[in-house]
Amino acid sequence: MADIILQIAVVLIFLSIVLGVARLIIGKTAIDRVVAIDMLTVVSIAMIALYAHLSGRFVYIDVALVYGLLSFLAVLAIARFLEKGP
Structure with a gap:
């Protein structure tokens, strides 16, 4: 059953x-x-978490958390830049 859910x-x-x-x-x-880029980073975080589960190496969860934090800060910076306008 778990294999079907992973697939x-x-x-x-x-x-x-x-x-x-x-x-x-x-x-x-x-x-x-x-x-779209933010959505792709969320999907890549999901891929990292799935890989961590499949490989049994949960140190990758820390990598996913740091990647999520950096992605959030990048989106905030971009939003602030777009808010000011060119």
Whole structure:
């Protein structure tokens, strides 16, 4: 049963990557692209967590947490820059 759930998770992560890249390409504004990049970082955090579970090395969870924090700070910086305008 756990194997089926992990396979479903992999398929959903792959689908999320495809949709995120499509939004990144199709996005008309900078905000659309920033949201797509933020979604892709969340998906990559999910991939890191899934890999940590599959490999049994839970030190990767720390990597995912730091990556999530850096991603959050980057999105805040970009939002602040876009708020001021060129």
